[in-house]
Amino acid sequence: xxxxxxxxxxxxxxxxxxxxxxxxxxxxxxxxxxxxxxxxxxxxxxxxxxxxxxxxxxxxxxxxxxxxxxxxxxxxxxxxxxxxxxxxxxxxxxxxxxxxxxxxxxxxxxxxxxxxxxxxxxxxxxxxxxxxxxxxxxxxxxxxxxxxxxxxxxxxxxxxxxxxxxxxxxxxxxxxxxxxxxxxxxxxxxxxxxxxxxxxxxxxxxxxxxxxxxxxxxxxxxxxxxxxxxxxxxxxxxxxxxxxxxxxxxxxxxxxxxxxxxxxxxxxxxxxxxxxxxxxxxxxxxxxxxxxxxxxxxxxxxxxxxxxxxxxxxxxxxxxxxxxxxxxxxxxxxxxxxxxxxxxxxxxxxxxxxxxxxxxxxxxxxxxxxxxxxxxxxxxxxxxxxxxxxxxxxxxxxxxxxxxxxxxxxxxxxxxxxxxxxxxxxxxxxxxxxxxxxxxxxxxxxxxxxxxxxxxxxxxxx
Amino acid sequence: xxxxxxxxxxxxxxxxxxxxxxxxxxxxxxxxxxxxxxxxxxxxxxxxxxxxxxxx
Numbered sequence: 001x002x003x004x005x006x007x008x009x010x011x012x013x014x015x016x017x018x019x020x021x022x023x024x025x026x027x028x029x030x031x032x033x034x035x036x037x038x039x040x041x042x043x044x045x046x047x048x049x050x051x052x053x054x055x056x057x058x059x060x061x062x063x064x065x066x067x068x069x070x071x072x073x074x075x076x077x078x079x080x081x082x083x084x085x086x087x088x089x090x091x092x093x094x095x096x097x098x099x100x101x102x103x104x105x106x107x108x109x110x111x112x113x114x115x116x117x118x119x120x121x122x123x124x125x126x127x128x129x130x131x132x133x134x135x136x137x138x139x140x141x142x143x144x145x146x147x148x149x150x151x152x153x154x155x156x157x158x159x160x161x162x163x164x165x166x167x168x169x170x171x172x173x174x175x176x177x178x179x180x181x182x183x184x185x186x187x188x189x190x191x192x193x194x195x196x197x198x199x200x201x202x203x204x205x206x207x208x209x210x211x212x213x214x215x216x217x218x219x220x221x222x223x224x225x226x227x228x229x230x231x232x233x234x235x236x237x238x239x240x241x242x243x244x245x246x247x248x249x250x251x252x253x254x255x256x257x258x259x260x261x262x263x264x265x266x267x268x269x270x271x272x273x274x275x276x277x278x279x280x281x282x283x284x285x286x287x288x289x290x291x292x293x294x295x296x297x298x299x300x301x302x303x304x305x306x307x308x309x310x311x312x313x314x315x316x317x318x319x320x321x322x323x324x325x326x327x328x329x330x331x332x333x334x335x336x337x338x339x340x341x342x343x344x345x346x347x348x349x350x351x352x353x354x355x356x357x358x359x360x361x362x363x364x365x366x367x368x369x370x371x372x373x374x375x376x377x378x379x380x381x382x383x384x385x386x387x388x389x390x391x392x393x394x395x396x397x398x399x400x401x402x403x404x405x406x407x408x409x410x411x412x413x414x415x416x417x418x419x420x421x422x423x424x425x426x427x428x429x430x431x432x433x434x435x436x437x438x439x440x441x442x443x444x445x446x447x448x449x450x451x452x453x454x455x456x457x458x459x460x461x462x
Numbered sequence: 463x464x465x466x467x468x469x470x471x472x473x474x475x476x477x478x479x480x481x482x483x484x485x486x487x488x489x490x491x492x493x494x495x496x497x498x499x500x501x502x503x504x505x506x507x508x509x510x511x512x513x514x515x516x517x518x
Contacts, residue, residue: 185507185510185511185514186507188475188510189474189475189478189503189506189507189510192475192478192479193478193499195479195482196478196479196481196482196499199479199482199483199485199486200482200485200486200492200495202486203485203486203488305482305495305496305499306495306496306497306499306500307496307500308478308496308499308500308502308503309499311500311503312503
């Protein structure tokens with residue numbers, strides 16, 4: 001239950017650096033919009049961008065589809081953050097986990113934490129792979145993973161991944177403050193490295209005709225995607241954060257909902273400029289070496305801009321992976337509260353490092369991100385119903401808290417069933433990417449929660 | 463110390479993007495471009511933290 005806080009208590013809490021994990025953020029701890037712009041810009045100019053841009057090329061995206069799809073898809077993402085996430089965040093001022101606990105009950109939040117933690121580990125593993133492609137460049141014996149590689153490529157590769165994973169895990173166990181700081185410090189420079197990669201690629205291309213830069217032909221066994229594929233991916237790749245309300249934890253500190261415009265910095269610097277520049281890098285590789293060209297970021301960037309680029313790839317992968325390992329450790333600790341954060345972070349790091357050995361997570365990053373969002377985003381629909389519709393529909397808000405339940409069955413079914421239907425639909429209709437079904441799954445989740453809540457709450461009251 | 467460090471870090475950022483622009487314009491070869499970018503990276507990572515150091 002939210003506690004009323006006196007101004008003096010709030011000021012003391014702010015001074016002590018409290019995170020307000022189980023109560024609304026008081027006015028004294030709230031921040032102006034400016035502080036969010038830099039954070040979002042840095043967060044979305046990262047290791048994943050080195051893979052996603054080239055993967056669009058591998059999935060046969062044509063130039064016009066890429067530009068228009070990214071312009072409009074990123075706009076949709078920003079509007080979602082602004083008018084959905086930021087509105088709820090500044091209204092409630094609590095974390096996603098706290099709000100979920102009040103709606104769904106502690107035991108259901110534990111299941112969410114498990115899913116979240118595991119997915120974080122695999123995402124971090126993909127970033128270990130990205131960093132490894134840079135660390136491996138100076139060592140000629142290291143076989144870089146190719147586009148269709150899913151298994152480790154050799155002993156040297158495994159050794160590099162294990163060393164990187166161990167270092168990242170050790171730093172995460174210490175608390176990720178330093179790495180977060182390095183990430184924020186590196187962000188302006190990293191963005192310029194991305195732009196530099198794009199600029200130096202242009203004169204090396206065989207032709208500046210857009211149809212020859214992005215041919216629109218998918219590679220390997222990848223399906224082809226066009227405008228809608230790019231649009232839906234750009235909109236929903238961060239679906240866990242905006243639709244899924246994970247960014248309640250960040251935007252609850254905003255003074256006004258207009259802070260929800262801040263992700264535009266990340267979307268248009270990272271998910272537009274950086275993705276296009278990274279795509280150009282791979283296009284050049286394909287023109288030079290044909291379909292056997294490596295999509296590994298390290299060698300591509302080294303060829304473009306040298307050692308500065310390698311440093312950028314390492315930092316970009318590291319500054320994405322480290323906080324993710326840390327968050328996975330926290331998520332696991334939510335499931336095993338008696339185990340120390342250090343131990344759970346070690347566990348997360350082990351899972352992440354093993355995942356990093358397998359290039360599958362990096363080479364199939366578009367699919368993995370889609371799966372990630374499909375699993376985590378639906379809980380956001382439950383929160384939307386609880387905040388905006390519950391009263392109008394005669395439902396109790398925060399039902400798990402009100403009925404003292406640790407397990408809201410309606411929420412569980414509304415979360416899992418639509419996601420399962422979504423997975424089935426992607427397979428059955430051979431959709432190129434899971435992000436095609438994110439929105440219908442989200443809406444279905446909300447509708448199902450309304451219907452099931454009517455039944456569950458009537459039973460709970462009786 | 464912070465003001466000079468800020469100036470140096472901004473020069474380092476400029477030295478990160480200017481060489482590729484010159485390369486694109488055909489005014490600079492690849493090897494010196496990469497060398498300047500590496501030097502500017504190292505300068506950035508020294509100067510920017512100093513420029514952003516919080517007053518104790």
